[in-house]
Amino acid sequence: MTPPTTSTPLVLGIETSCDETGIGIVCGEELLVDAIASSVEEHARFGGVVPEVASRAHLEAMVPTLERACAQAGVRLQDLDGISVTSGPGLAGALMVGVASAKALSVALGIPLYGVNHLASHVAVDIVEHGPLPEPTLAMLVSGGHSSLLLVPDVTHDIRSLGSTIDDAAGEAFDKVARVLGLPFPGGPHVDRAARDGQVVIDFPRGLTTGRDMQRHRFDFSFSGLKTAVSRWVEHQRADGVAISVPDVAASFQEAVVDVLTRKAVLACTEHDVAALQVGGGVAANSRLRAMAQERCDAAGIELRIPRPGLCTDNGAMVASLGAQMMIKGRPASDLSLPADSSMPVTDVQSGLPVHVDHDHAH
Amino acid sequence: MLLALDTSTSAVAVALLDLDGGLLAQEHVVDPRGTTELLAPLVQRGLAVAGATPADVELVAVGTGPGPFTSLRVGIVTARTFALARSVPVLGVPSHDAIAHEWYLAGGRGPLLVATDARRKEVYASVYAQAAGDESALPWQLTRGPIVSRAVDLPEGERVLPTAGRGPSLYPEALANADGPLDVSAAALGGVALARHRLGLDQPTDPLYLRRPDATPSVPRSAIGAQRQDEQTPGTPSAGPAGATQQ
Numbered sequence: 147m148t149p150p151t152t153s154t155p156l157v158l159g160i161e162t163s164c165d166e167t168g169i170g171i172v173c174g175e176e177l178l179v180d181a182i183a184s185s186v187e188e189h190a191r192f193g194g195v196v197p198e199v200a201s202r203a204h205l206e207a208m209v210p211t212l213e214r215a216c217a218q219a220g221v222r223l224q225d226l227d228g229i230s231v232t233s234g235p236g237l238a239g240a241l242m243v244g245v246a247s248a249k250a251l252s253v254a255l256g257i258p259l260y261g262v263n264h265l266a267s268h269v270a271v272d273i274v275e276h277g278p279l280p281e282p283t284l285a286m287l288v289s290g291g292h293s294s295l296l297l298v299p300d301v302t303h304d305i306r307s308l309g310s311t312i313d314d315a316a317g318e319a320f321d322k323v324a325r326v327l328g329l330p331f332p333g334g335p336h337v338d339r340a341a342r343d344g345q346v347v348i349d350f351p352r353g354l355t356t357g358r359d360m361q362r363h364r365f366d367f368s369f370s371g372l373k374t375a376v377s378r379w380v381e382h383q384r385a386d387g388v389a390i391s392v393p394d395v396a397a398s399f400q401e402a403v404v405d406v407l408t409r410k411a412v413l414a415c416t417e418h419d420v421a422a423l424q425v426g427g428g429v430a431a432n433s434r435l436r437a438m439a440q441e442r443c444d445a446a447g448i449e450l451r452i453p454r455p456g457l458c459t460d461n462g463a464m465v466a467s468l469g470a471q472m473m474i475k476g477r478p479a480s481d482l483s484l485p486a487d488s489s490m491p492v493t494d495v496q497s498g499l500p501v502h503v504d505h506d507h508a509h
Numbered sequence: 510m511l512l513a514l515d516t517s518t519s520a521v522a523v524a525l526l527d528l529d530g531g532l533l534a535q536e537h538v539v540d541p542r543g544t545t546e547l548l549a550p551l552v553q554r555g556l557a558v559a560g561a562t563p564a565d566v567e568l569v570a571v572g573t574g575p576g577p578f579t580s581l582r583v584g585i586v587t588a589r590t591f592a593l594a595r596s597v598p599v600l601g602v603p604s605h606d607a608i609a610h611e612w613y614l615a616g617g618r619g620p621l622l623v624a625t626d627a628r629r630k631e632v633y634a635s636v637y638a639q640a641a642g643d644e645s646a647l648p649w650q651l652t653r654g655p656i657v658s659r660a661v662d663l664p665e666g667e668r669v670l671p672t673a674g675r676g677p678s679l680y681p682e683a684l685a686n687a688d689g690p691l692d693v694s695a696a697a698l699g700g701v702a703l704a705r706h707r708l709g710l711d712q713p714t715d716p717l718y719l720r721r722p723d724a725t726p727s728v729p730r731s732a733i734g735a736q737r738q739d740e741q742t743p744g745t746p747s748a749g750p751a752g753a754t755q756q
């Protein structure tokens with residue numbers, strides 16, 4: 147089914163890939179509501195996200211969150227033009243709750259369904275914040291589970307991976323270093339806050355930034371070595387009976403992470419002749435990352451786009467935004483049989499597309 | 510018109526009934542791993558076969574298990590969301606009740622054991638008795654369960670009863686008296702929902718999990734990484750998300 151193209155489709159997006167039940171509604175490129183229910187507190191005592199706990203919470207939160215989103219947006223479900231949903235990647239059981247709910251809305255309301263990639267949605271959310279994305283855009287997604295550089299010629303169907311982390315994600319490194327420094331969870335904001343009172347006095351390693359690494363892993367990241375270096379440095383100081391300055395260590399560590407991220411992102415823009423850098427994911431809330439990215443983009447003549455922190459973390463608005471773009475661009479709707487795909491590759495922007503038969507190139 | 514669905518056994522089952530209980534359409538596919546993919550298309554096909562549109566649906570009924578958690582949730586969230594979108598009530602029916610209903614309607618007499626697959630070498634079990642003139646207007650009543658148990662650990666007096674569900678085929682030595690349907694029929698489930706609805710009984714759609722989440726933090730980070738490619742905040746605990754067994 148290819149629905150009629152409209153410039154202001156009213157689209158509801160559902161996100162359940164991890165522990166946030168997110169429902170967003172957009173009208174074209176305007177965000178109407180971003181409703182979230184989180185089960186993060188239920189996981190705290192387990193020291194991580196427990197898939198079964200997350201899935202149970204999604205089931206209980208789905209209808210109330212849908213109702214809240216509609217009430218806050220002043221929209222009735224019957225008014226919607228389309229539904230979009232995170233098809234993957236993420237936790238399989240959690241994804242299935244969102245996918246099933248989206249399909250039920252599609253059937254019950256008789257409107258098209260778009261199964262979309264979670265990472266592509268992180269890119270598309272910036273459209274409701276800063277307007278249409280330049281094509282191409284370079285996207286850097288940095289969170290507790292992912293660190294990716296993506297070349298995005300068209301967020302609705304063409305995303306290419308330039309590089310990603312080969313070990314820890316950037317946000318993961320923040321969490322681990324926070325623990326070493328005795329800072330509470332969540333690590334990111336606490337390291338950021340501590341670093342504001344510190345000086346960059348320790349030269350921690352910048353992974354994959356020199357020599358052969360820049361040939362073989364030009365746009366990849368590695369934060370495992372950095373995390374280990376911080377731990378060792380702290381241990382040595384303590385063994386020598388030297389009091390450490392938590393703000394200084396935090397600032398030095400953060401500087402190393404942010405330096406590598408922004409350096410490679412700007413290099414990718416320059417080498418691929420891209421005029422805009424978009425940053426998403428939870429680490430995009432980091433104040434030093436924002437400042438250094440702005441500095442380096444200004445110096446290189448690149449437009450920097452970072453959505454507000456609430457739209458950088460997982461939410462339904464990003465999924466709705468990508469769905470609306472698909473409707474605006476006249477992309478085909480997904481088939482109702484689309485799966486929840488826990489390991490959906492970032493290059494697959496949409497799931498449930500009709501199988502493409504290439505008649506010109508028979509094998 | 511009532512839309513009934515169940516995803517608690519090996520079948521993805523959908524039926525459309527008129528409010529007098531007459532069967533208008535029935536879709537039934539045995540594929541316990543395909544619930545997410547199959548269910549919505551089956552609902553759509555059922556509506557087409559019944560010559561109906563979503564707007565004709567006045568009630569939604571759903572099996573609340575017990576059953577494999579992931580499939581069970583897909584069914585329940587589908588029913589709840591469909592009902593929300595059409596602004597109609599959603600009724601929950603314990604899935605074993607539907608199996609029992611079908612057995613008694615087919616002429617079954619006396620007590621019945623329903624035993625369905627609970628994985629981990631266990632069954633979900635319920636015991637029913639024939640009940641003429643029961644207050645629910647149904648010809649049977651639940652006398653025990655549902656519980657989760659190893660088949661051999663059920664009382665001898667229950668294990669010898671006529672047994673519906675897939676329990677006997679999985680544990681033939683413990684459950685030797687196989688009799689009746691293997692999986693839930695959505696038509697039978699709809700019949701139970703309508704009977705109770707006419708009496709104005711409360712029919713909650715809370716899932717019958719019968720097991721708490723198994724949250725042993727056993728899955729190493731590398732294994733989770735393959736499953737979970739992105740997470741949302743730098744604050745997510747990084748100790749390695751705990752593993753949880755799905756069933």
Ligand SMILES: [Zn+2]
Binds near residue numbers: 289739
């Ligand atoms: Zn995310």
